[in-house]
Amino acid sequence: MVNFRRVFVAGHNGMVGSAIVRQLQNQGYQDIITRSSQELDLRDSAKVAAFFSDLQIDEVYLAAAKVGGIQANETYPAEFIYDNLMIESNVIHQACIHGVKKLLFLGSSCIYPKLAEQPMRENELLNGYLEPTNEPYAIAKIAGIKLCESYNRQYGVDFRSVMPTNLYGPGDNYHPENSHVVPALIRRIHEAKQAGLAEVVIWGTGSAKREFLHVDDMAKACIFVMNLDKDIYQLNTQPMLSHINIGTGLDCTILELAEIIAKIIDFKGKIKVDPTKPDGTPRKLMNVGRLRDLGWKAQIDLESGLTDTYQWFREHQQKLRGM
Template sequence: MQKDSRIYIAGHKGLVGSAILNNLKEKGYKNLIYKTSSELDLRDSKQVYNFFENENVEYVFLAAAKVGGIVANNEFPADFIRDNILIQTNVIDAAYKYDVKKLLFLGSTCIYPKLANQPLKEEYLLTGELEPTNEPYAIAKIAGIKMCESYNRQYKTNFISAMPTNLYGPNDNFDLETSHVLPALIRKFHEAKANGNSKVELWGTGTPKREFLHTKDLSDACVFLMENYSGNDIVNVGVGQDISIAELAEKIKRIVGFEGEVVYDTSKPDGTPRKLVDVTKINKLGWRAKISLAVGLKETYGWFKDNLK
């Protein structure tokens, strides 16, 4: 990419897209293109094709997606598989039809089998059953990966796929019904402290382990891959370390300053027992995560307090 290349960031208002947009701006890229969902509905193929025809896009960061935690995935499985397949199908196909030079597709580590060996290597894709609680979302993301691979094979496109681990940071979704675990914990502990509650109740046992990547690190990895990597193999993006939900809860509890008790509702699902990605490939390419969880959590909680409305 050149500093004046026409670069489209799909999903620029979201957690990942906003971080990619900021990263590109910081690196001096000047020709950045983005539209809100009300301006451009990526589920509508006609709107997408018209957009690509008119904008002369050269590079695409496909960060637009319908995302959510266990609750949202359980309650709205049809929305998750339909919306994500529509978004990525329209954008990937339009990128091919209108001669985009390169596209980066953002997947998710939920594409890997529920009981795959840890850490998760890229070659574990499609080697076992998925985690049932987010299977529709995972299948949509797998379809996006295979679509990029297939277009590369048939049409000689340059479409790459990155698989980030669990993400957090500014612009996250803190809605308790639809958010992921880390922002949900921040909000729960903050509200419990504000309301003077004596305890916070969390889903599951607290034993599942998760890896958390700050969106600033992910955005840096995405730009790095766009500049330095081409190929059909997917690339994991993570920090290479994980933490139990119970340990995460204690860290957030201390940062927020909540002094009550943490209680676990073991009747609720845990989700995948562990999700740690193998980051050997991206490390060998020359990229490593830089932001520690302690620093990232403090920053994210600060952003949450500044943007409570």
Template sequence: MHPTDLRIFVAGHRGMVGSAIERRLRSLGYAEIVTRTRAELDLTDQAQVRRFFASEHIDQVVLAAAKVGGIYANSMLPADFVYENLMIEANVIWAAHARDVDRLLFLGSSCIYPKFATQPMVEEALLTGPLEPTNEPYAVAKIAGITLCASLRTQFGRDYRAIMPTNLYGPGDNYHPTRSHVIPGLIRRFHEARETGAPEVVIWGTGEPRREFLHVDDLARASVHVMERPRSEFDEVLGGTLAHLNVGTGVDLTIRELAGLVAGAVGFEGRLEFDPTMPDGTPRKLLDVSRVTALGWNAEITLRDGLRSTVDDFMLQYAARSGAVDPLGSTP
């Protein structure tokens, strides 16, 4: 079978990450891409997932489906985040194994690493210290997904791989006022402040934490690149003992610097005020990307270029939903 003839199930294809991976696969000639909306297949329902795999004859899986959100959403809905992500991962990964799907890619997050991990964070830092409390439920669920993939590799020889991207942004993001991550949240707030003529925007925290940001199209390239590598090459890069691989740019900046760049991209010229009474989260999150670089992949999209395309996407979505009660209020 030619690689592009593989039937690949992209779980979560309507989200920012899943849609970018689907676009990448199609651009490379993969034609047999299987997708389902949540209305068609509830991934938290074990029976539905089992029936899907029994009927679809899937060759490979990309598991990009997840319940995601920023600090506020994680703080307000911790039970939802841990339950839904655990159910999605357990159902999809185990059903794939039960139907003899030998290769699967699980999308995790850099929040799996300890709050005070040595920077930049290497893959071996997993489970070496306490997590950041504000997103611990989500992180625990992602760690469970990694562990399940690694355990199936060990016990059954499955070629199940996991990649841990740094903070993501890009077209198709969720711009909800309370459930979004930092970049889409700032884009919306700066746009609304500019539209109303507000003299300032107040941003949570001190602005001093450092973060790394990866454009979703770069992640899509990395995802397909990692999936296409022979198992021997993947195992060699990871030393034969790990199942997860960091994906990022290897470059970080402060939230204060980021806010200035986003304000400039949006065209907001007012003051940026920081509220130190609100949580900062982890002081620094920078991934060691030496292993994925050794596998032959590097990020290509600069933060400035990526912000421009993301602001353009926001404006298109905002214009399309301008008549709604809460434009851009739904999670993709």
């Protein structure tokens, strides 16, 4: 079915944004607006204001963000809080001023306390201390949720928030220092196999548990939530608790994840752990009951999704080698 709503996907070059663009195209959207960070610096309030003034945007998917793993968060905490606060503040404010009908803000499961009750329900937000290694990023994402809530309350707009679990899939970042756990393990284990190494050492004890969602499932969930009738969406949220978790409801240890990836890559060496390195949050499993009650659940199982992701990595290996 053809859809002529004008949709701005902020962050379309990233893994999540590009997946949202693919799914919008698959669902018949004809007027998708994108801008690279070189074309439009979302941290620049004047440029963002001019952009929204020039274009009559109907909907916004706010997927633009500065992201990275534990090492990147520990190395660049100022950039992680500043860049993300500026991006979301500018886009949400200008979307309100210029009459955007709907906005979907993409957060992160790291908004929840380090020792949140598992699986994490939406009402765990602000119920305890955050994981120190990514606290600046988490605070920025919490601010994005509260921006949407505040603009909804004061101006009656329809700005929604979704909190994805750990994402992976085509278009991920494979930088050796700044990548998340799935691409980091894929690259390291692949290169270890090529080099004929006898082992790969992973950070931490390997016992930390994580939930992983394929980015194509995430994109479908975002469009599903965006297209929910406003009354139905509001029935499944609370005035001061407007975000919805997106995940699979299943998790595994980091060691188990590494072993699955090693199997897919056919790496015959050993996977060893380094307990002198941080584990991060002991467990991060989303309670996805609210989203399931609304009628959506993930379709791509972890091994199939990782196999697909490794194939993408192999196809783009030459381009990624310079990272």
